[in-house]
Amino acid sequence: xxxxxxxxxxxxxxxxxxxxxxxxxxxxxxxxxxxxxxxxxxxxxxxxxxxxxxxxxxxxxxxxxxxxxxxxxxxxxxxxxxxxxx
Amino acid sequence: xxxxxxxxxxxxxxxxxxxxxxxxxxxxxxxxxxxxxxxxxxxxxxxxxxxxxxxxxxxxxxxxxxxxxxxxxxxxxxxxxxxxxx
Numbered sequence: 001x002x003x004x005x006x007x008x009x010x011x012x013x014x015x016x017x018x019x020x021x022x023x024x025x026x027x028x029x030x031x032x033x034x035x036x037x038x039x040x041x042x043x044x045x046x047x048x049x050x051x052x053x054x055x056x057x058x059x060x061x062x063x064x065x066x067x068x069x070x071x072x073x074x075x076x077x078x079x080x081x082x083x084x085x086x
Numbered sequence: 087x088x089x090x091x092x093x094x095x096x097x098x099x100x101x102x103x104x105x106x107x108x109x110x111x112x113x114x115x116x117x118x119x120x121x122x123x124x125x126x127x128x129x130x131x132x133x134x135x136x137x138x139x140x141x142x143x144x145x146x147x148x149x150x151x152x153x154x155x156x157x158x159x160x161x162x163x164x165x166x167x168x169x170x171x172x
Contacts, residue, residue, distance in 0.1 A: 008122075036122050036123050037122050039125065039126045039129050040122035040125045043125050043129060044150075047150040047151050061149055061172075062147070062149065062150070063147055064130075064132050064133040065133050
């Protein structure tokens with residue numbers, strides 16, 4: 001499982017490219033986002049990645065969950081969005 | 087396909103309950119969210135709904151896409167998160 005950390009300043013198209021790279025290798029990817037802005041960029045990235053992968057016959061699905069991640073030595077609650085090929 | 091409109095003031099647990107109601111009936115649900123705050127609440131709601139449905143042996147999956155919705159007579163870009171039983 002590869003991990004991508006997304007912030008509110010992440011560019012959805014770039015994150016989508018990274019998601020596609022992992023999925024095309026046949027792996028799953030876990031997107032970590034802390035806060036509303038980051039979660040929004042993460043969801044946009046998944047939507048863009050779905051569009052990139054669709055013409056290749058790959059359907060991307062995802063499932064969100066809450067998780068704990070460490071940021072600057074602090075424990076924070078993050079949204080963890082796992083993406084995989086259907 | 088049932089539609090749930092989520093705003094930044096929506097309570098994730100309540101939205102999750104509504105998602106579960108639709109899924110238990112065997113239907114799919116489309117969550118519409120405009121803006122980062124609303125999208126964040128929508129993703130939280132899906133994460134909570136997954137937790138509600140898991141003990142029932144139901145795995146919830148989702149796929150986000152961009153869509154156009156009309157709000158106050160204005161055309162707006164929304165995140166449309168479709169949820170269904172795996």
